[in-house]
Amino acid sequence: MKTIEIRASGRVQGVGFRACVKRIATDLGVGGEVMNLPDGRVLITAVGEPAVLDKFVSMLYGCPRVVIRDLSLQEVPPARYPEFTIQWGAYQYST
Numbered sequence: 666m667k668t669i670e671i672r673a674s675g676r677v678q679g680v681g682f683r684a685c686v687k688r689i690a691t692d693l694g695v696g697g698e699v700m701n702l703p704d705g706r707v708l709i710t711a712v713g714e715p716a717v718l719d720k721f722v723s724m725l726y727g728c729p730r731v732v733i734r735d736l737s738l739q740e741v742p743p744a745r746y747p748e749f750t751i752q753w754g755a756y757q758y759s760t
Contacts, residue, residue: 668744669718671709672702673725675734682707683751685728695721696746700753712746 673682678701686699686709695718697711709725711718726733 666712666743667715667718668697668710668712668741669722670739670741671711671722671725672737673707673709673733673735674705676730676732677707678705680728680730682728682731685731686725687749687751689721689724689728690749693717693721693724696749697744698746698750698752700751710741710744710746711749712744 683699683701686707689695690697690699690711693713695711695713697709699707699709702708711721713721722736722738725731725736
């Protein structure tokens with residue numbers, strides 16, 4: 666298992682991107698979470714097998730009404746997520 670953080674920029678807020686990310690993750694059996702960032706980007710934390718995560722990332726570009734300008738990926742320390750969730754409300758991530 667591998668854990669990655671993805672920061673997506675472009676037209677990614679207010680267009681149903683988080684719901685699309687959750688749908689893709691659920692279909693592929695990927696755990697994690699997705700949340701909007703105050704700077705207009707979306708942060709995705711995803712946990713799964715490397716080949717499945719590769720497919721997950723490539724499928725993000727197919728979300729309707731979304732225009733992804735840039736995806737930055739970073740492997741992070743292992744995390745455990747029993748399912749994939751959408752985080753609503755206040756941003757609580759620190760860099």
